[in-house]
Amino acid sequence: MKILRHVYRVAGVVVVLILTGALPSLAQDGKLALHVNPKQAYVFVDGRAVGEASRHALRLSAGDHKIDLYNYGYAPTSSNVSITAGKTTNLEVTLVASGTPVSGPWGAMTIEGASRDAVLLNGKTPEFFVGHGDEFDHEWGWKQELVVPPGTYQVTILGAGNEIWSGSVEVSANQRVILDIPNGVRKTIPWPRGEKLSSLPRFKAGTASATVVVAKPTAQLSASTAQINCGDAAQLKWSSADAPQVEVSAVGQVAAAGEQSVQPKQTIVYQLTALGPGGTATASTTVNVNSTVQADLGPSTAEVHYKRVGDKVIEPGGTVLNWTAANASEVSIDPLGSVSPSGSRTVQVTPRTTAVGPVDETVTYTLRATNTCGGTETKTATLHLIGSIEAQPETRLSLNSIYFPTDQPSAGKPDDGLLDSQQSVLRLVANDFKKYLAVKPDAHLILSGHADERGPKDYNQALSERRVDLAKRYLVSQGVSADNIETQAHGDEDNLNSEQVAQQMEQNPNLSSDARQKAQERMPTIVLANNRRVDVSLSATGQESVRQYPFQAEDFSALVDRNGPQMEGKVEQAAEKTKIEN
Numbered sequence: 001m002k003i004l005r006h007v008y009r010v011a012g013v014v015v016v017l018i019l020t021g022a023l024p025s026l027a028q029d030g031k032l033a034l035h036v037n038p039k040q041a042y043v044f045v046d047g048r049a050v051g052e053a054s055r056h057a058l059r060l061s062a063g064d065h066k067i068d069l070y071n072y073g074y075a076p077t078s079s080n081v082s083i084t085a086g087k088t089t090n091l092e093v094t095l096v097a098s099g100t101p102v103s104g105p106w107g108a109m110t111i112e113g114a115s116r117d118a119v120l121l122n123g124k125t126p127e128f129f130v131g132h133g134d135e136f137d138h139e140w141g142w143k144q145e146l147v148v149p150p151g152t153y154q155v156t157i158l159g160a161g162n163e164i165w166s167g168s169v170e171v172s173a174n175q176r177v178i179l180d181i182p183n184g185v186r187k188t189i190p191w192p193r194g195e196k197l198s199s200l201p202r203f204k205a206g207t208a209s210a211t212v213v214v215a216k217p218t219a220q221l222s223a224s225t226a227q228i229n230c231g232d233a234a235q236l237k238w239s240s241a242d243a244p245q246v247e248v249s250a251v252g253q254v255a256a257a258g259e260q261s262v263q264p265k266q267t268i269v270y271q272l273t274a275l276g277p278g279g280t281a282t283a284s285t286t287v288n289v290n291s292t293v294q295a296d297l298g299p300s301t302a303e304v305h306y307k308r309v310g311d312k313v314i315e316p317g318g319t320v321l322n323w324t325a326a327n328a329s330e331v332s333i334d335p336l337g338s339v340s341p342s343g344s345r346t347v348q349v350t351p352r353t354t355a356v357g358p359v360d361e362t363v364t365y366t367l368r369a370t371n372t373c374g375g376t377e378t379k380t381a382t383l384h385l386i387g388s389i390e391a392q393p394e395t396r397l398s399l400n401s402i403y404f405p406t407d408q409p410s411a412g413k414p415d416d417g418l419l420d421s422q423q424s425v426l427r428l429v430a431n432d433f434k435k436y437l438a439v440k441p442d443a444h445l446i447l448s449g450h451a452d453e454r455g456p457k458d459y460n461q462a463l464s465e466r467r468v469d470l471a472k473r474y475l476v477s478q479g480v481s482a483d484n485i486e487t488q489a490h491g492d493e494d495n496l497n498s499e500q501v502a503q504q505m506e507q508n509p510n511l512s513s514d515a516r517q518k519a520q521e522r523m524p525t526i527v528l529a530n531n532r533r534v535d536v537s538l539s540a541t542g543q544e545s546v547r548q549y550p551f552q553a554e555d556f557s558a559l560v561d562r563n564g565p566q567m568e569g570k571v572e573q574a575a576e577k578t579k580i581e582n
Helices: 024-028 420-439 457-477 498-506 513-521 523-530 556-560 567-581
Strands: 003-010 013-020 029-037 042-045 048-052 058-061 063-070 077-083 088-094 107-112 118-121 129-132 143-148 151-159 162-171 175-180 184-190 203-206 209-213 218-223 227-229 234-241 245-248 252-254 258-262 268-276 279-290 294-299 303-309 312-315 317-326 330-334 337-339 342-349 357-370 376-390 445-449 485-489 533-538
Touching: 029 063, 029 077, 042 058, 042 129, 077 088, 107 151, 107 162, 129 209, 162 175, 162 184, 218 268, 234 245, 234 268, 234 279, 294 357, 294 376, 303 317, 317 330, 317 357, 317 376, 420 457, 420 533, 445 457, 457 485, 457 533, 498 513, 498 523, 513 523, 523 556
Parallel strands: 029 088, 107 175, 143 209, 218 279, 227 279, 303 376, 445 485
Antiparallel strands: 003 013, 029 058, 042 048, 042 063, 063 077, 107 143, 118 129, 118 151, 151 162, 175 184, 203 209, 218 234, 234 258, 245 252, 245 268, 268 279, 294 317, 303 312, 317 342, 330 337, 330 357, 357 376, 445 533
16 A cells, blocks of 8 residues: 655644545544633643644544643643544633743843744753744844843753754853754854843743743752751751752652651751752752760669579579660660660579589670661670579478368367378478478478368368368477468369379379279279378478378278268358358
């Protein structure tokens, strides 16, 4: 198929026609009729420079298009239009004047050969548009000129969306630079009229005359505070005018005015750069970052005491460690590990030596604090640890739990219930403990009373209290000081279950296989019997009595009997009394 391509420049607008046959593609186009005030406004279609809005209607392909209208000294507008093939769409826009009059000093540009092509200063997007070539092409009686602040400009000429020429142009005060497009700067001549001009409006057009006066951008930048600690934030606030492109260093592209929180890690100078058709304006502000860490560390007492007998610590070396670390994000204390920036902690100090003998050591704590800004601080604190490590006394008490018949001793007979076999056990305990007191006079026997699960809790609690009281009185009768005996009553709160009792039976070396089998056949009764007891422990070492039920005792039958004297009647009476009281 033969394709004919014709290119025309009409009124500053390039029109491309692709002809195939009888130009069927034109049937897919529609028209956009523009009615714009001021009439000198320039049209960009889908980001491409097209031409002066008042010169003609635009032929556009069917579909949606973005229409931008620019005229320096006026706020630009943007519209979305939908073009229908073979039809005309009307768009009526009135631009609103913006910006105050501009003061000198100035220079001027005359741009020849650009017809009605778009003229952009310092940028290649529509925001940098200042006018079209026909507005700046002569310096005759009717002035058509581009007035700019003295400086160096990157001039770009766009025609039908294409870049026709771009180059750097230096304009001095009271000088006029003449550009010949596409050849560039032709000459620079004096412009004495610039010295006589005062404040000028940004845009003025008349018959065969037009003057565009470009304003130099302005920029302001400040910080809410000039000094922050590491990790804190400052609020940047800025404003600018006559600058479509604004950037803050270390932040990036920003709006013309705004605020943003920043959190620098070191002292920094923030710089605002505002770029516009009239040049560049800058402003800066400094935020100083304090990276210094201030720390303190110390124990509540400079000296602590420690005492250990055998494996048991009698007097732990405890103290409270206090610390602070201002302006720090990470804090650690050796040997505690990571901690909060400030706080306190109770520490138990253990001597390095494990040998028997005196303890006299110095314990060192080291605090290390850092922040993300490079600040660091180290503090140390020492603690004097004195005391002793003593060997475990060779004497080991013969301790066995004491067992009671059902429901004994009773409230009416508090001295009954300690059978002969259990009195023998207590006598052995008393004899061993008296020998132990000669070595450890501050030691204590701890008696813990229990009751089986039958009966109300209040009844069982009182029963367990009577049992420990009877055991204590018997020990005292054997020469043990009451001051060295402590008692506890647990009622039925800490009972052994069948599995625990079975395990104890397996570990009982005095129980034959036959006897163990018979006991297992009576396991519910045996469990009850094992929970009618008083346990004995030694405070100095933590030694606990062996829970070994006296299966071989002559009074075994009386101990194991689950009923006991009038047990059922007493339990029922106690339960009834509890119901009445509650």
